Amino acid sequence: MDILHFDFTPPWSSWLRQIMTRLRASSSTTLRERMEKWGDSPLSEIGLALTTKVSTLGAVLRLFNSLMARLDEVLKAKTDQELAELVRGNAAMSIPRPEGDTLPYDILVAVDAFFYEFRSAYEILSQKFLPEFFQHVFGEKLNGDQVLAWLQARGVSTDWARELRRHRVLFFHHTAPWIALQVVSWEPRRFELVVLKKILPSGPEEMIRRQEMEMIYRSFEASFAPLQAFIVERIEAFERAEA
Numbered sequence: 001m002d003i004l005h006f007d008f009t010p011p012w013s014s015w016l017r018q019i020m021t022r023l024r025a026s027s028s029t030t031l032r033e034r035m036e037k038w039g040d041s042p043l044s045e046i047g048l049a050l051t052t053k054v055s056t057l058g059a060v061l062r063l064f065n066s067l068m069a070r071l072d073e074v075l076k077a078k079t080d081q082e083l084a085e086l087v088r089g090n091a092a093m094s095i096p097r098p099e100g101d102t103l104p105y106d107i108l109v110a111v112d113a114f115f116y117e118f119r120s121a122y123e124i125l126s127q128k129f130l131p132e133f134f135q136h137v138f139g140e141k142l143n144g145d146q147v148l149a150w151l152q153a154r155g156v157s158t159d160w161a162r163e164l165r166r167h168r169v170l171f172f173h174h175t176a177p178w179i180a181l182q183v184v185s186w187e188p189r190r191f192e193l194v195v196l197k198k199i200l201p202s203g204p205e206e207m208i209r210r211q212e213m214e215m216i217y218r219s220f221e222a223s224f225a226p227l228q229a230f231i232v233e234r235i236e237a238f239e240r241a242e243a
Contacts, residue, residue, distance in 0.1 A: 010051035011058060015224050019231055023137065028239045034137050041136050043129075050129045053121040060117050061217070064110040068193065070103060075181075080189060087183060104179065111177050111195055111213075118216060119168040122161060133231075138238060147227075154226040160219035167208060170197060182209070 023035040038044060074095050075083075086093050095103055126144040134142040148158045171177050178199055181191040195208040 008048075008052060010048075010055040012054040013051045015228055016047055016051055019228060022232060022235060026235060026239060028235075028242045030242060031137065031235065031238060038136075042132050043136055046124070046129050046132055050121070050124050053117065053124055056117055057121060057217075060110065060113045064107075064114060067103065067107045067110055070099065071107065074099060074103070075191065080186060083189075084186070107179055107193075108177060111179065112171060114213060115164065115168045115171055115177075118220060119164050122164065122220065130227075134234075138234060150230055151223055151226060154230070156223055156226050157219055158223075160216045163212070164216055164220075180207075182207075 020035065020038070023031050026032050026035070038047075077096075078093070083093070085091075094100060123144075126147040130147055131142045134140045148161060151158050175197065178196040180194050180196055182194045184190040184192050193210040195213075197206045197208070201207050
């Protein structure tokens with residue numbers, strides 16, 4: 001079968017590459033030997049899947065930000081009076097064509113991709129890569145709950161992981177997301193994107209604010225440094241035990 005492949009050099013790869021470099025330089029003969037067998041183990045593809053998934057998150061965020069910039073241009077063409085009348089009348093804002101044909105749905109796709117890709121990347125990290133890594137390198141079993149416990153023990157918030165799972169289950173199995181703009185202030189004019197869990201929400205618990213999405217991103221990103229530090233600590237402990 002003839003296939004033309006693309007060069008998927010992941011922009012996000014230093015985290016894993018640094019761990020692999022540390023194992024190659026280990027004072028432990030056992031760890032060096034296990035690192036040499038990396039390419040023949042499931043870690044080879046799972047590691048690439050992890051770096052690809054996290055790199056994909058950057059593409060999702062760039063798409064989302066570019067779409068929000070297009071939406072801002074639409075809003076600039078509206079006067080405060082026009083927008084205020086729509087808000088008071090609980091009426092929907094029409095977006096002129098050709099943007100109006102696709103822009104709201106394009107944003108929905110980016111929002112849906114955000115929840116899907118972030119949850120997918122987290123599950124590959126916590127349920128696939130780290131368990132396989134610890135089994136292959138240290139001969140130890142590991143599960144996703146232990147990963148969260150390690151993060152919590154190091155003062156890293158893990159609320160985002162539970163919120164992310166809850167949002168993804170909702171939009172994957174039960175309903176579609178909708179988007180709207182919440183008025184933050186009129187002077188200066190400032191709106192914030194909200195993702196609606198119901199088309200007519202009855203309260204803030206039925207909305208996801210953009211800043212909550214940003215918190216998920218920042219918290220997920222912040223979890224990698226302590227995880228890497230913990231892995232290095234385990235490598236050093238293994239080396240001391242073998243010395």
